[in-house]
Amino acid sequence: MSVEKAEEIRKLMTEAREQTLGLFDLAEESELHESPGFGFRPIIWHLAHIGAFEGYWLLQRLAGQQPLDEHYERIFDPIKTPRESSRNLPTRREMESYLERVRSAALRVLDNARFEDEDPLLRNAYIFHLVLQHEYQHQETLAYLFHLLEPQKKRRPQANGALERTIESEQAAGEMIRIPAGSFQMGTVWDEFAYDNELPVREVYVPAFKIGKRPVTNAEYARFVEAGGYERREFWSDEGWSHKERENWTAPLYWTREGKGWRERGMFEEREFHPHHPVTNVSWYEAEAYARFAGKRLPTEAEWEKAASWDDEKKRRLRFAFGDRVPSDKEVSNFGFRFWETTPVGSFPEGASPYGCLDMTGNVWEWTGDKFEGYEGFRAFPYPEYSEEWFDGDHRVLRGGSWATRAPLLRTSFRNFFRRHFRIGFTGIRLAD
16 A cells, blocks of 8 residues: 555656746746745745755655755745845756755655554655645745736746636626535545644534625626725725725736726736636735625635535535545636636536535635634644644635645635735635625
8 A cells, every 4th residue: 555655646746846847937037036026035935945845844854864955944944044035046957956856865765655654744644745735835826926927027838728618697696605504514524634724623503694606706896996995994994994005905916907997917918807707816805895895794714614515415525615536627627727817707517516606616715704723622733834823813714726726725624824915816705695
């Protein structure tokens, strides 16, 4: 079993690294050594950070080896080296050489791993999946940062397919689905990799509520903007209004006014916005303000997770909104960089949740109303800086994944979390009532 598992992990790690390196081909290296904006680290920093994380957990913590390069493991550690000190970084070629050394040593550790071991880092290959999913998450972070670069500075990769769907009416886009009162299992119920903040699983009673069948569209959000939503104090919390005023928000991050309409900056082009696509690149404060404008609210985490995962008929929860298998054919949702952008809401009816909610897997992350904090009985593992460090009252939970999220992270128990003013992520809105 260990041999078969090791081969599977080797394959996944190899594929992930090819995907990561491909992202750095989007722009010239000269564009990657400066911050893309908003004080973020240079894009190139993430390349060696992925290797430093892998080296720390697989070589040092698991195998008890000495650091391969103490300099790299210091400057590419986000705790030891703060953002403002991430300058004068090595070249891409130097970083890739470091990654190759780490990977070669890591694969030797993999070959000797015994996943039936009682060590919690080894059991079910936990630590290898931690390293793998960390790389997946940084791939999406890289997409956020590349989006900040002006379109003409990037090269468009070959698309993975074309989408030909019938776009439903705007009236259908605002439809709400009633979820009956009842209990469900919240959290990870499968004996597979999960982050500490997805545990422990527990029974949660949720009163009856309504939730949007689809995410809020660009056209719907434009009505909020046109109605003076960014000038009307009654829609905003005190903190939200303060951020809006200080940062001069007047529309979603990549929207610009053109006559009476709007243009939107995609990854590779400036264009008229797509009215039936989900609104994206909005902060939690904007999502909250829009919900007030619409006479509704953001769903709680428990509401979102129940609507996405619970099968009332079979009294069980699903790992993904459409079922238990890891998506691979991409016919169930927009994920994994297939189109390099959002798709019209409701484009994947095959991916509907048991209650009939669409786009709860991929397309855009969806803000919930809840603070990011540990579930009752939470235990930090294997390090507090992934989750516990961010139980600060400012971070809010997002669910569902985006067009840049890799398949395993689309699980219905996965909890993403950003600060309330964060706008560069592929974040959208689903309403509740």
